[in-house]
Amino acid sequence: MSDPILLSLSGSLRQSATNRKLLREAARLFDPGTHIEADLNLPLYDGDLEDGEGIPAAVQTLADQIAQAHAVIISTPEYNKGPSGVLKNALDWVSRTEGRPWAEKPVAVMSAAAGRAGGERAQMVLRGYMVPFQPRILQGPEIHLANSSKEFDEHGKLTSDRYESSLRTLMGKLRVEAGF
Numbered sequence: 162m163s164d165p166i167l168l169s170l171s172g173s174l175r176q177s178a179t180n181r182k183l184l185r186e187a188a189r190l191f192d193p194g195t196h197i198e199a200d201l202n203l204p205l206y207d208g209d210l211e212d213g214e215g216i217p218a219a220v221q222t223l224a225d226q227i228a229q230a231h232a233v234i235i236s237t238p239e240y241n242k243g244p245s246g247v248l249k250n251a252l253d254w255v256s257r258t259e260g261r262p263w264a265e266k267p268v269a270v271m272s273a274a275a276g277r278a279g280g281e282r283a284q285m286v287l288r289g290y291m292v293p294f295q296p297r298i299l300q301g302p303e304i305h306l307a308n309s310s311k312e313f314d315e316h317g318k319l320t321s322d323r324y325e326s327s328l329r330t331l332m333g334k335l336r337v338e339a340g341f
Contacts, residue, residue: 173238
């Protein structure tokens, strides 16, 4: 059997975002495997755009990556008590593609945020957003990285053994769920 393909979706577009760092740490702990970082820099969903031009190529690429991945990890910041608009927009667009790329896909969700709850509310809302897609979302351990800007060293590695241990456990469960 070949190495698994792990796709990560960051709810933040910033390259140095703590959600991206968290996903990279998750991929490191998931290894071995091929890690692909999805590009969520998509046009805003617009039914007129879809009707006139069809599904944008970047959206179809994302849907294809989801379909081809053995497992998906998603990390979102918390904006106004919910996931980022970037992430919601990507989910909305992918829902418009042919097939069901999320169906039965093993998925682990996590969050990194500046606040003391670490994006817990955003993660709860995200889990609700995923229900219509029918993936296999792991139930834990939950990763809510609070005060996230202080949780990584200069190389992007988690500095807390507690967070790393929980993330290692979650990635181990995701490997098993993906059949590896």
